[in-house]
Amino acid sequence: MLDHMESDRGYYEVLQISRKADMETIHRVYGMMATRFHPHNPKTGSTETFLFLKRAYQVLADPQRRAQYDGTA
Numbered sequence: 001m002l003d004h005m006e007s008d009r010g011y012y013e014v015l016q017i018s019r020k021a022d023m024e025t026i027h028r029v030y031g032m033m034a035t036r037f038h039p040h041n042p043k044t045g046s047t048e049t050f051l052f053l054k055r056a057y058q059v060l061a062d063p064q065r066r067a068q069y070d071g072t073a
Contacts (some may be wrong), residue, residue: 011056012070014049019070023061030057 012019030053035041036057037049059065 011060014052014056015060017060021060026057026060030061 012021015026016034017025018030021029034050034051034057036044037046037053039045039047039050059069
């Protein structure tokens with residue numbers, strides 16, 4: 001279930017991708033964003049953002065979970 005912060009900032013928004021993004025785009029963008037916000041990154045690391053990105057990726061990279069998230073399942 002989405003917490004309040006996540007319901008205000010959707011998974012597509014946090015990954016900065018279109019709802020029409022293909023799987024390759026989701027993987028590529030997640031990789032870049034995860035590196036940028038990884039807690040071990042001394043300049044831009046953020047545990048909270050990293051964990052939110054991870055949850056977004058886990059949902060959007062799984063076709064069934066993505067369809068459910070999009071309300072089409």
